Amino acid sequence: MSEHNETESAPRAWRLVLESIERDLLDGRLGPGDRIASERDLAADLGVGRSSVREALRVLEVMGLIRTATGSGPQSGAIVIATPTGGLSTLLRLQVAAHGFPLEDVVRTRLVLEDAVVTALAGAQNRDLSAAHQTLDAMDAADLSPSEFLALDAQLHLALAESSGNTVIAAMMTGLRTSIESYVQEGAVAIADWDAMSALLRSEHRALVAAIDAGEVDAARSLVHAHITGYYTATGLTRRADARNPPSTD
Template identity: 70%
Template structure:
């Protein structure tokens, strides 16, 4: 078996074991030597597979001996998903329109879930909105806070997959939104409108009005892109 492909065999075995319940979060993977012998691959291929899994956020590795040594399956891989999305975005692997459409789907789901959740906690989002009222914010500073607001709402929804995807797309969102700001003639007026829209969205969420929250978030996102001359079939 070519060494360049052998590490994929290791990934496939671990994936199968996870799907079939033979491995669970907290379990320790077999030692490198055992994995290599069982799968008929070199230990270098096993190490390569483990590096990939660690970057993906699926395992944590420790050296030496004892309870923290070896490769352990972890239960919070969302950091790996965010990292992979950020890399794809940085490499321009996703068309701009697809990023915007995905954002619309994700953020509509976020406000819908929050509005329906009587135990919602959106204090972090409100703190960001309050920070955006500062009069001395530059457009760049304002838009960094804007991205943080949308991420805070995603995190408040409790959906780890959506929060991870939003975190992964954040750099793309910031880049496009910042580029659009340069094309806006009256930034102060736009910032005032965005502040009002943010508060209206949070008001609908706090009022448990999911339909209005979805309508507002859709109009908020598409409206900015249209005003900044970025919209290309995003409605």
Template identity: 70%
Template sequence: MPATTASPRAWRTVLERIESDLLEGRLRPGERLPSERDLATELGVGRSSVREALRVLEVMGLIRTAAGSGPQAGAIVVATPDGGMSTLLRLQVAAQGFPLADVVQTRIVLEDAVVARLSADADRDLDAVHALLAAMGADQLPAADFLALDAGLHYALAEASGNTVICAMMAGLRTAIESYVRAGADRIEDWDAMATRLRAEHHAIVDAIEAGDTAAARALVRTHITDYYTAAGLVPAEH
């Protein structure tokens, strides 16, 4: 049995393997992926890394996963990564190596555009966003779960904007963003206070969007992003 890789980037090994199988036709829609255990053993990574790669593929709409046992359990291929999706897969693999400052700057540009578009759209649908806000308000929510919901919230805003290019770019950067955000959480002494602050900021951003206040929504989302990275000591404070 190969040694298990504990590197935080081990999920990339899994993603690259499945990407190759999809692009070269070794895996096709309707076929099932090997089990988490088999992939972990074959590739020498932990099962958590396998789950991370599968989650990325599910967000992209390439696979569907089902818990439990039996013929319907596991991950099944539901789409083939053609054209832009192939590029997006490669972005996911590359994004983990991007400099943090570049990721933060790109995230600000994208999310600024998202909230500007949403605040100007009277027909916006934020039901998914509100559901995530409610989930993030649960008592004693572990930091890892909170941050997973946080990433989902920002992605849901991008989806609600209706801009498919921005949505694809956010999906492509999502794992890199989550990785940096989780690393920052470990540096924050009072996580409960930070979670309370982030909840308030999320609600303020959504309130500004729903009020049609574009200027406020843009200012709030930019501050929300930069302040977290600064508080976590990931980027220097601006003077």
């Protein structure tokens, strides 16, 4: 393949490589710990240039699905790694950075995800909320700036998602964290009495975690919904109509 032709076909060629690796993963021919075929073999098998193979592998590495290492030992080459949250989280973060998501969509998605999180946690026989309690304690510090407080707020919600044991939800919350935190930080500017707002948020957080600890599923769902919609309504970031039409809890 000439360098000119490879350059013209590169956008399609590296996608062919991705699709081939995807098929191998879906069909079980590749799994965590397995080494992907060499650049030379992939290029020959798929009829593409080695630069296209390298581009595809760079994409997979950035997404956290493989790691690459030079050399000739057992850990050299491109190896599939078991990071269930890596690829999805990275993809969402890149989407947020490149285009952003409408605020209303972020709020609705949070409601769906966090409803599932508190339902799972409150209904679990065993739950570990130690990370959430540590974050709650950190949020009680008197000298926190609004920015520092809201960063901990985001960390609390992520800690709950990670404690739920649902790796897909945890990955989505991780990927959306930047978007969520940026909107929440933006809303703080509209709060005239930050001390009163932070006190309210602390109280809401404590009540939510207490309901989860007590296994009160319905209360936890109601509290997390009121907490999320209440802040966005109070800051004027989202239309009041969105807060009046929550997802069905049937």
